[in-house]
Amino acid sequence: MSGPIPVDNGGDAGNGLPKGSSRVQKSVQRGAVPTSSRSKLVTLFLVGLSFALVFNSEYDPLLACIGFSVLAYVITAALIPVLSPDFVRVGFVGRDLGKKHRPLIPETMGAVCAVVYLITLFFFIPFLFAKFFVTETSGSGNREHVLDTATLHKGRPLRMFPHSKLAEFLAALLSSFSMLVLGVADDLFDIRWRDKLLLPAIAVLPLILVYYVDFGVTLVAVPPVIWRLFNPGMVSNSAVPVVDLGVFYYIYMLAMAIFCPNSINILAGINGLEAGQSLIIAIFLLLNDAMYIVPGRILGLHPPHPATEAHLLSTYFVLPLIAVTAALLKYNWYPARVFVGDTYCYFAGMVFAQVGILGHFSKTLLLFLIPQIVNFIYSAPQLFKLVDCPRHRLPKLNTETGLLEPSRVYFDVPPRGAELLLLTSLGKLKLLDLERDPETHVIKSSSNFTIVNLVLTWAGPLREDTLAIVILGVQAGCCAVGLIARHTIAPAVFGRDNL
Amino acid sequence: MSGPIPVDNGGDAGNGLPKGSSRVQKSVQRGAVPTSSRSKLVTLFLVGLSFALVFNSEYDPLLACIGFSVLAYVITAALIPVLSPDFVRVGFVGRDLGKKHRPLIPETMGAVCAVVYLITLFFFIPFLFAKFFVTETSGSGNREHVLDTATLHKGRPLRMFPHSKLAEFLAALLSSFSMLVLGVADDLFDIRWRDKLLLPAIAVLPLILVYYVDFGVTLVAVPPVIWRLFNPGMVSNSAVPVVDLGVFYYIYMLAMAIFCPNSINILAGINGLEAGQSLIIAIFLLLNDAMYIVPGRILGLHPPHPATEAHLLSTYFVLPLIAVTAALLKYNWYPARVFVGDTYCYFAGMVFAQVGILGHFSKTLLLFLIPQIVNFIYSAPQLFKLVDCPRHRLPKLNTETGLLEPSRVYFDVPPRGAELLLLTSLGKLKLLDLERDPETHVIKSSSNFTIVNLVLTWAGPLREDTLAIVILGVQAGCCAVGLIARHTIAPAVFGRDNL
Numbered sequence: 001m002s003g004p005i006p007v008d009n010g011g012d013a014g015n016g017l018p019k020g021s022s023r024v025q026k027s028v029q030r031g032a033v034p035t036s037s038r039s040k041l042v043t044l045f046l047v048g049l050s051f052a053l054v055f056n057s058e059y060d061p062l063l064a065c066i067g068f069s070v071l072a073y074v075i076t077a078a079l080i081p082v083l084s085p086d087f088v089r090v091g092f093v094g095r096d097l098g099k100k101h102r103p104l105i106p107e108t109m110g111a112v113c114a115v116v117y118l119i120t121l122f123f124f125i126p127f128l129f130a131k132f133f134v135t136e137t138s139g140s141g142n143r144e145h146v147l148d149t150a151t152l153h154k155g156r157p158l159r160m161f162p163h164s165k166l167a168e169f170l171a172a173l174l175s176s177f178s179m180l181v182l183g184v185a186d187d188l189f190d191i192r193w194r195d196k197l198l199l200p201a202i203a204v205l206p207l208i209l210v211y212y213v214d215f216g217v218t219l220v221a222v223p224p225v226i227w228r229l230f231n232p233g234m235v236s237n238s239a240v241p242v243v244d245l246g247v248f249y250y251i252y253m254l255a256m257a258i259f260c261p262n263s264i265n266i267l268a269g270i271n272g273l274e275a276g277q278s279l280i281i282a283i284f285l286l287l288n289d290a291m292y293i294v295p296g297r298i299l300g301l302h303p304p305h306p307a308t309e310a311h312l313l314s315t316y317f318v319l320p321l322i323a324v325t326a327a328l329l330k331y332n333w334y335p336a337r338v339f340v341g342d343t344y345c346y347f348a349g350m351v352f353a354q355v356g357i358l359g360h361f362s363k364t365l366l367l368f369l370i371p372q373i374v375n376f377i378y379s380a381p382q383l384f385k386l387v388d389c390p391r392h393r394l395p396k397l398n399t400e401t402g403l404l405e406p407s408r409v410y411f412d413v414p415p416r417g418a419e420l421l422l423l424t425s426l427g428k429l430k431l432l433d434l435e436r437d438p439e440t441h442v443i444k445s446s447s448n449f450t451i452v453n454l455v456l457t458w459a460g461p462l463r464e465d466t467l468a469i470v471i472l473g474v475q476a477g478c479c480a481v482g483l484i485a486r487h488t489i490a491p492a493v494f495g496r497d498n499l
Numbered sequence: 500m501s502g503p504i505p506v507d508n509g510g511d512a513g514n515g516l517p518k519g520s521s522r523v524q525k526s527v528q529r530g531a532v533p534t535s536s537r538s539k540l541v542t543l544f545l546v547g548l549s550f551a552l553v554f555n556s557e558y559d560p561l562l563a564c565i566g567f568s569v570l571a572y573v574i575t576a577a578l579i580p581v582l583s584p585d586f587v588r589v590g591f592v593g594r595d596l597g598k599k600h601r602p603l604i605p606e607t608m609g610a611v612c613a614v615v616y617l618i619t620l621f622f623f624i625p626f627l628f629a630k631f632f633v634t635e636t637s638g639s640g641n642r643e644h645v646l647d648t649a650t651l652h653k654g655r656p657l658r659m660f661p662h663s664k665l666a667e668f669l670a671a672l673l674s675s676f677s678m679l680v681l682g683v684a685d686d687l688f689d690i691r692w693r694d695k696l697l698l699p700a701i702a703v704l705p706l707i708l709v710y711y712v713d714f715g716v717t718l719v720a721v722p723p724v725i726w727r728l729f730n731p732g733m734v735s736n737s738a739v740p741v742v743d744l745g746v747f748y749y750i751y752m753l754a755m756a757i758f759c760p761n762s763i764n765i766l767a768g769i770n771g772l773e774a775g776q777s778l779i780i781a782i783f784l785l786l787n788d789a790m791y792i793v794p795g796r797i798l799g800l801h802p803p804h805p806a807t808e809a810h811l812l813s814t815y816f817v818l819p820l821i822a823v824t825a826a827l828l829k830y831n832w833y834p835a836r837v838f839v840g841d842t843y844c845y846f847a848g849m850v851f852a853q854v855g856i857l858g859h860f861s862k863t864l865l866l867f868l869i870p871q872i873v874n875f876i877y878s879a880p881q882l883f884k885l886v887d888c889p890r891h892r893l894p895k896l897n898t899e900t901g902l903l904e905p906s907r908v909y910f911d912v913p914p915r916g917a918e919l920l921l922l923t924s925l926g927k928l929k930l931l932d933l934e935r936d937p938e939t940h941v942i943k944s945s946s947n948f949t950i951v952n953l954v955l956t957w958a959g960p961l962r963e964d965t966l967a968i969v970i971l972g973v974q975a976g977c978c979a980v981g982l983i984a985r986h987t988i989a990p991a992v993f994g995r996d997n998l
Contacts, residue, residue, distance in 0.1 A: 086688050090590065090687045090688060091589065091590055115680065118677075119701055122701060122704045122705060123704070125704070125705060125708055126708055129708075129712070161712055163662035163663045163665075163666050163712070163713075164662045166662075166666045166709070166712065167662050167665045167666040167669055170666055170669035170670055170673055170705060170709075171669055173673055173705070174669055174672055174673055174676065177673065177676040177677070177680070178617075178676070180680065181614065181676070181679065181680065181683075184680075184683070188589045189585050189589060202618055202621060205621045205622070205624070206621060206624060206669060206672070209624055209625060210665070210669075213628070213660055213662070213665065214662075
């Protein structure tokens with residue numbers, strides 16, 4: 001499974017390097033550890049386990065989903081090295097600027113993940129609804145009219161086929177598929193910024209329509225303190241005061257669909273960062289789901305929480321994402337043998353958005369995306385051209401030390417007005433590393449506005465994998481604080497926990 | 500709208516031809532007709548018309564669909580020339596082997612059609628269900644529980660939101676999206692034959708699941724004559740004898756999903772043929788739909804036919820396909836300025852398959868696909884390697900006459916056994932043009948096994964556009980005969996028409 005990817009040689013050859021250069025040797029060494037037969041055994045075990053889980057005796061969708069996810073991991077991990085040469089051949093290839101010899105490595109491998117993910121969910125759909133096929137229907141004819149009244153009067157619980165659940169599921173898949181197409185198009189054509197913003201909004205349309213049809217809930221809980229502030233003298237008629245956002249709730253969902261994919265796409269640029277942050281966010285989404293599912297449904301401590309179904313649905317989307325992302329990270333971690341591409345970032349981001357929307361826990365999701373939000377706000381001056389934005393903002397390799405240093409934006413014209421004010425303010429807050437002319441004190445250059453560069457400004461030059469670990473550590477820390485806050489502070493502020 | 504595509508020059512330049520060669524001049528001449536201001540007016544009129552139709556006062560989905568289709572035509576026709584240079588830049592480019600100078604022209608333009616088609620249907624969904632939003636719901640909350648019992652008792656007709664219809668629609672979109680991804684992957688990577696066969700079967704899974712859930716009808720009408728043959732002495736308990744195919748019906752649907760995309764993809768190779776045949780099939784599907792919809796629903800002659808809903812759904816899928824295909828054909832017709840790519844063939848074929856499946860009229864669809872079926876059977880000896888199959892089987896240009904002649908397969912080893920038997924039999928039936936050694940009478944070469952070559956064998960060398968017109972004429976004739984047979988012979992054989 002973890003043998004060298006054949007394209008490494010091709011990439012380096014195209015790079016004009018002698019074969020057997022340091023990077024290739026390193027990856028050959030990794031593969032040369034006598035793991036080949038052991039990894040085959042592990043693969044066999046995983047495949048067997050996954051089939052056992054998929055075809056569990058109770059047709060429990062949760063077990064089937066775990067099984068399919070294991071299978072998705074195995075398939076993705078096997079496909080990436082096999083397909084890498086083909087991706088290079090057709091031009092999905094990029095230079096790793098963080099390495100001394102700038103090797104060419106395959107790009108857009110997120111497309112493999114996305115395709116495996118979607119096919120996995122295609123096959124999962126029948127298992128999701130298996131109980132309706134097995135217990136409630138006769139095997140043919142219209143499923144809604146199978147139970148005759150005699151059966152009904154005997155008290156057998158009537159469960160109609162949940163078409164609305166199926167529609168939700170299909171709409172979510174449709175949104176993910178749209179993002180896959182958009183991502184591949186972006187990797188191929190380098191789509192313009194304004195289209196990148198517009199297209200996720202189109203991709204999420206089916207999902208929002210289904211949300212409108214199935215839930216139509218545009219109520220948002222507000223802390224009683226704030227509610228009383230805006231409604232003095234009134235008494236809220238529900239336990240938790242709510243505000244109906246109406247059409248603004250739909251605009252908010254559109255904004256989530258635009259924000260999630262793009263925000264992951266701009267917190268990027270070093271090996272393992274895109275897949276790593278997505279993996280951590282997905283794991284915390286899963287933990288959050290587990291807090292609803294485990295006590296009631298699995299341990300049977302109390303009746304299942306009303307939100308259990310929503311969180312189960314979220315689990316079904318998140319588990320396979322964790323699987324394919326883990327497989328991708330295996331090849332994308334330092335030293336990367338493949339790049340994930342915009343495709344992966346868009347895709348993963350859209351899965352988060354759709355889970356947040358369908359599960360009606362987008363505020364919790366935003367807690368997990370704090371690093372992305374901070375990075376977006378911090379990047380905004382460059383994104384919106386208040387400050388000059390170079391083509392690449394990823395950290396610069398110091399070829400002598402082998403360590404990454406913050407990349408810089410150089411000002412040909414001395415900054416003035418709002419730009420100067422912003423630069424000096426952020427400089428004073430130690431949020432930028434400014435270089436000034438020693439005599440005139442005019443700002444000559446500044447570190448770029450990304451938290452990747454900010455970490456390097458604060459911590460000094462780091463090796464690429466150390467830098468990735470630091471940022472992913474921050475991500476995990478933020479997610480952990482977010483999860484705890486969600487279930488401690490939020491209940492206190494809102495007057496109750498919906499757990 | 501019909502100006503020259505800038506890439507023509509780039510393509511020819513890459514081809515090593517002097518700029519301003521005959522083909523480029525021709526396309527410039529076509530654009531140079533003083534149509535620019537007239538075509539702008541036409542475009543404006545079409546856009547205005549489409550908006551008027553989309554936002555019709557009754558929110559009639561049929562009118563909205565016509566409006567969206569007009570818009571889809573305008574957008575596709577505008578996008579293809581704009582995006583052509585980008586497609587060439589990233590390598591979606593192919594040589595037109597049917598022209599003297601073999602110009603390079605942009606490939607995979609079907610992807611533009613497919614994306615416009617899918618986005619069009621995304622926007623159409625709310626209109627499809629508008630009447631449920633407007634008349635039956637209060638605007639928020641769960642749509643299924645909005646009507647209280649008081650309202651019910653007043654006799655207001657209760658129409659629950661048709662989640663199952665929405666699920667069907669979404670599943671069909673999902674299948675189309677999968678085929679788009681598969682088609683682009685094939686155009687990029689040249690997928691192997693066996694994978695091409697497998698992948699449409701995966702793409703159609705959501706659709707078949709929805710079919711299972713919503714209809715589950717696996718009954719097929721059989722002619723009474725045949726029914727009595729297999730059930731001697733029994734009396735059929737329904738007006739038309741039916742046979743329950745059970746699981747075989749699902750296998751049949753899978754086979755349709757595999758056959759439709761691939762069969763269109765192999766009846767190809769000359770300008771305008773892929774898009775042309777799809778356009779004709781789509782128009783006849785629309786005519787067939789109209790025979791159910793117009794008398795009952797539009798003219799009000801009698802109560803709407805029970806199958807009206809199914810044929811309306813079919814119309815909503817077919818109309819936008821006609822629109823984007825017409826726009827594509829405009830650029831793909833001889834002399835082609837763009838190629839459609841496998842993407843288009845797969846995509847159009849899958850739309851046909853899904854329409855046939857959801858509308859439960861796959862047998863009628865097969866009547867319209869007779870040229871494809873004949874071509875597939877005729878091609879089978881080469882497809883399954885009984886006879887040698889060269890890489891390209893498209894007709895060969897005679898550069899002196901400027902006419903196309905049948906391409907040939909040459910036998911290094913004289914054919915023997917089954918191969919020889921097949922060749923001589925087909926040769927005697929005038930279904931092949933065989934070349935024999937004048938002395939030994941050993942077969943030296945044969946025309947390739949496609950109906951495109953067969954037409955040339957029969958009719959003699961033809962210009963490329965004449966050949967396309969002949970084959971499309973055959974297609975239209977077969978469809979017309981099929982449509983008439985469907986509503987004359989079929990009722991006679993089955994004992995009734997379901998019209």
